[in-house]
Amino acid sequence: MTPTRETPVRLTQFAHGGGCACKIPPGELEDVLGALSAALPPTTDFPLLVGAATGDDAAVVTLPGGDGATDRAVVSTADFFTPVVDDPYDWGRIAAANALSDVYAMGGRPVLAVNLLAWPRDVLPLDLAREVLRGGLDVAAAAGCHVGGGHSVDDPEPKYGMAVTGLADPSRLLRNDTGRPGMPLSLTKPLGLGVLNNRHKATGERFGHAVATMVALNRDAAAAALAAGAVCATDVTGFGFLGHLHKLARASGVTAVVDTAAVPYLDGAREAVRAGYVSGGTRRNLEWVATGTDFGTVDADTRLLLADAQTSGGLLVAGEVPGAPVVGELVERGPHPVVLR
Structure with a gap:
């Protein structure tokens, strides 16, 4: 239905899914990317430090410093998705924070972004698109990152996000393949964003604390992780806590043991699960990690929350981060990449 003054716009009703829950399932994606990655020829002009092989958060190349200067790493990523909330300004802020997060998750600093916008111009007013872009611009400005146009x-179906370029010290990257036994696991934002967003889409209820969590930059968490000497991290987005942890444990050749009682959740998240506001993306996440996870006696609702498809979630760091709860540890590789206790 085309919106009118009498029928206010609910952006989430113009999307088949919401936020990072719209991602192609991880198993299907790996099948596609695995074949393509194997066919790519190597290049030595700018050494590729991080590519598609480990499913990390962004690609990284090295720029030789020359004349004795220190090498720099360039971090490159792109992220966009359908509306996760009805408010266009909030959606823009969330999408921008989510795209910038990939750079922070690699230990980098975002310096330049370009907008990626898809818009049903004959259905939704362009004034709403302007608000989406304004939200993205404001978050990028808070991050100290230029926005230089876009496409x-x-x-x-409306979609918005950013392609982001960042800079990092190649000797101080946060990667998902550098975890080692004995490292604790810290989580810098609570889980439950997916189920609250799904409830918002279904009912129109607004969850301000969820919006505040999604628009919060992972800048300070990344800086704290680097200051603490961390070398391994990932951000928790569309594949859920379990999906991203599974990728980290597999890439690092370790097993991640999770203390499920220590994992933080947003207020209202468990109630949303019990009420059935679980996205298809979350269920696909849980299905994907099932064969690689020892669930122990963890109940069904907790399993869904741990697989909940997050949008602009926090960092999962192999190391202690001041102020962030420790939710598990890495141990020697066992029969399963992930074990729940």
């Missing part, structure tokens, strides 16, 4: 297309 737009006329599309039946």
Whole structure:
């Protein structure tokens, strides 16, 4: 239905899914990318430090310093998705924070972003698109990151995000393949964003604390992780806590043991699960990690929350981060990449 003054716009009703829950399932994605990655020829002009092989958060290349200067790493990523909330300004802020997060998750600093916008121009007013872009611009400004234009297309379904370039010290990257036994696991934002967003889409209820969590930059968490000497991290987004932890444990050749009682959740998240506000993306996440996870006696609702498809979630760091709860540890590789206790 085309919105009118009498029928206010609910952006989430113009999307088949919401936020990072719209991602292609991780198993399907790996099948596609595995074949393509194997076919790519190597290049030595700018050494590739991090590529698609480990499923990390961004790609990283080295720029030789020259004349005795220190080498620099360039971090590159892109992220966009359908509306996760109805408010266009909030959606823009959330999408930008989510895209910038990939750079922070690698230990980098975002310096330049370009907008990626798909808009049904004959259905939704362009004034709303302006608000989406304004939200993205404000978050990028708070991050100290330039926004230098972008690309737009006329599309039946609205989508927004950013392609982001960042800089990092190649000797101080946060990677998902550098975890070692004995490292604790810290989580810098609570889980439950997916189920609250799904409830918002279904009912129109607004969860301000969820919005505040999603728009919060992972900048300070990344800085604290680096200051504490961490070398291994990932951010928790569309594949859920379990999906991203599974990728980290597999890439690092370790087993991650999770203390499920220590994992923090947003207020209302458990109630949303019990009420059935679970996205298809979350269920696909749980299905994907099932064969690689020892669930122990963990109940069904907790399993869903641990697999909940997050949008602009926190960092999962192999190391202690001041102020962040320790939710588990890495141990020698056992029969399963992930074990729940």
